[in-house]
Amino acid sequence: MxxxxxxxxxxxxxxxxxxxxxxxxxxxxxxxxxxxxxxxxxTDENFWKHAKLVFPEAKETVTIRLDSEMLSWFKGQGKGYQTRINSVLCAYMNAQSNHNQQNR
Structure with missing residues (x-):
């Protein structure tokens, strides 16, 4: 480099x-x-008339035990591995929520 x-x-x-x-x-x-x-x-004035300030949700710091192979794979994908793990977990959560709603 x-x-x-x-x-x-x-x-x-x-x-x-x-x-x-x-x-x-x-x-x-x-x-x-x-x-x-x-x-x-x-952008034009019309865009800003309807724009809304949105703050990201605060994240919580946790300690979690992960398989070393899986963690190495996420780290090998480049910067932001924790964000990617969070995204995968959110996608799983949303899929489960959708699945549970369909089965009601």
Whole structure:
């Protein structure tokens, strides 16, 4: 992994980002790139009239015993393994809730 010191923080280039090209982009090129991204379109006043601030639910810290093979697999998927485990457990919970509602 190549590291480059930027300010007091070492930035890694492992993800393939061309930081030098980004530093050399002008405002017009940055704007054109943002406008070309379908997920980053500008919003209008109508959007903000109906927007609602939503805070994520607080998470609870717990200690849980997990199989080492399973934990290694989740960790091997990259950053955010705890979030992924939480998502899998939530999906299971929701599937069980749906299953139980259908069987009533």
């Amino acid at each position: 190549k590291e480059e010191l930027i300010g007091k923080v070492a930035m890694t280039t492992e993800n393939g980002t061309d930081w030098e090209r980004l530093r050399n982009m002008g405002d017009a090129e940055i704007h054109a790139s943002a406008m070309a991204d379908p997920d980053a379109q500008p």
